[in-house]
Amino acid sequence: MEPPPAASGGLSAADRNRLQQVFLRAKKCLERADYAYAHDLFSQCVAEDPGSLIYLQHFRANLAQMHPKTAAAKHSAFSGLPGFGGGRAAVSKLADKGNWREAFTAGCKALKKSPGDVGVIAELGGAAGELGHSDCQLYYLRWALDLSPTDLDVNRQAAAALEKIGEFDQAIGCWLRVQQQKPGDEEASRAISRLSVEKTIDRGGYNPQLLKGAGDVAMPHTGRVAEASARRKYDSPDAEREEQPAEPPQAALTEEELRAAIDANPADPAAYVQLAEMFSSAGRLHDAERLYKKALHVAGGGDLELLEKLEEVYLNRKRDTARVAEQRAQRQQSPAAQKLAEQAQREANLAEVEVFSARAERTPGDPRVQFDFAIRLKRVGNFREAVKPFQAARADKKRAAEAELHLGECFQHIEQHRLAMRSYEAAIAICGEGEWTDLRKLALYRAGVLAMGLKDLDAAEKYLTDLASADFGYRDVSARLDKLATIRKTG
Structure with missing residues (x-):
């Protein structure tokens, strides 16, 4: 059994590029209404990268086009039909064995025939959760609740x-729906009481409406501020002020007014961007991300500034989730909470790899972007893949020494010791004689320690002595020099 790359610590660059090509083909199929083939392609993306929310969103959107009536129907209309239920059992059986890719493949196949099967959707959500993909887990559960808002099992799972993830208010809301359907449920009562105590924990940036059905969300009034929106063109935000310098500054629009502006002119990205910025400032990062995606779409998809705003809010959401999990782990001091915190941090790190990989592909000639990408790869332990972008980053003279130092550490991790030594020596040379920066000290230390490991006592003594002459208390440099002296005496 081979787990999907995402379950093993992230996709390789080759797999990521291959899946991206599959995804682009799927989008083209969706655009030309070839929904069945698009479903198969999106299914491949979801199965091989079950942590990609973008793949999952497109998978569901295509499924809604294949079965428009089912997409708007409730689960109760389908639950009694033949064929429903078997798909969930197949997914569950495969997931229990750890056959994750096969489980997601089976679930996607089942939904192609039975798009309203809440059981399959919830089971896929559970599998995503087992792999640590909380965003996708919540998306599956929201999908299931859209179809069946009162489903007891799905509400408990949600x-x-x-x-x-520390979203206690929303969790209480799910338990309240259970309690409404099953008055006197002791589990629900206990959970509501317990979670009420936790409500003071900082929020992690998740949308408070995340798991509510569409019917639960109050819709704003429309058509009130079309002229105000038209004056705030995204592509020229200062144009109006330049033409009419005497006009007093306009008050910031409210959320309701911005929603009305979007309804009045859905092809103008300005209001989407302003509302996204409002949500981002308020910590409603899921909503902000959704609106930036819409703004990018209506702007034609080629606006790099918008794309980077979208990427940043996505990363901030991941970081906030990790922060909340870490705070909870520190408070509870339990192995389970610590495991969740580590998982959330790992997911945040992988999200950074994903985003900075895309940026590096967009600007292959920018050494600063290559450096940022390489740092993220190194952080998640992809030392071999980090070598190439670190080498490209050396073109930035201001960071050349730092890139060489990181490069040496990567080479050392993959046991290319001679190459590692060359990089450490290059870092030392770039820093220059007499410049006792922290970077130069670390490069000397790394070179000395590596030389000891390679049994090159002369080189080890040279680097460690140079370091000790400037900072005798640096790490364990004095002890290492003593050890070198002992080796020479006894050798």
């Missing part, structure tokens, strides 16, 4: 998932 409550547990929300509690894990």
Whole structure:
């Protein structure tokens, strides 16, 4: 059994590029209404990278086009039909064995025939949660609740998932729906009481409406501020002020007014951007991300500034989730909470790899972007893949020494010791004689320690002595010099 790359610590660059090509073909199929083939292609993306929210969103959007009536229907209309239920059992059986890719493949196949099967959707959500993909887990559960808002099992599952990421208000909401359907349920009562105590924890940036059905969300009034929106063109925000310098500054629009502006002119990205910025400032990062995506779409998809705003809010959401999990782990001091915190941090790190990989592909000639990408690869332990972008980053003279130092550490991790030594020596040379920066000290230390490991005692003594002459208390440099002296005496 071979787990999907995402379950093993992230996709390789080759797999990521291959899947991206599959995804682009799927989007073209969706655009020309070839929904069945698009479903198969999107299914491949979801199965091989179950942590990609973008792949999952497109998978669901295509499925809604294949079965428009089912997309708007409730689960109760389908639950009694033949064929429903078997798909969930197949997914569950495969997931229990750890056959993750096969489980997601089976689930996607089942939904192609039975798009309203809440059981399959919830089971896929559970599998995403097992792999640590909380964003996708919540998306599956929201999807299931859109179809069946009062489903007891899905609400319980959603409550547990929300509690894990510290979204206690939303978890209470799920338990309240259970209580409404099953008055006197002791589990629901206990959970509501317990979670009420936790409500003071900082929020992690998740949309409070995340797991509510569409019917639960109040819709704004429309058509009130079309002229105000038209004056705030995204492509020229200062144009109006230049033409009419005497006009007093306009008050910031409210959320309701911005929603009305979007309804009045859905092809103008300005209001989407302003509302996204408002949500981002308020910590509603899921909403902000959704609006930046829409703004990017209506702007034609080629606006790099918008794309980077979208990427940043996505990363901030991941970082906030990791922060909340870490705070909870520190408070609870339990192995389970610590494991969740580590998982959230790992997911945040992988999200950074994903984003900076895309940026590096967009600007292959920018050494600063290559450096940022390489740092993220190194952080998640992809030392071999980090070598190439670190080498490209050396073109930035201001960071050349730092890039060489990181490069040496990567080479050392993959046991290319001679190459590692060359990089450490290059870092030392770039820093220059007499410049006792922290970077030069670390490069001397790394070179000395590596030389000891390679049994090159002369080189080890030279580097460590140079370091000790400037900072005798640096790490364990004095002890290493003593050890070198002992080796020479006894050798």
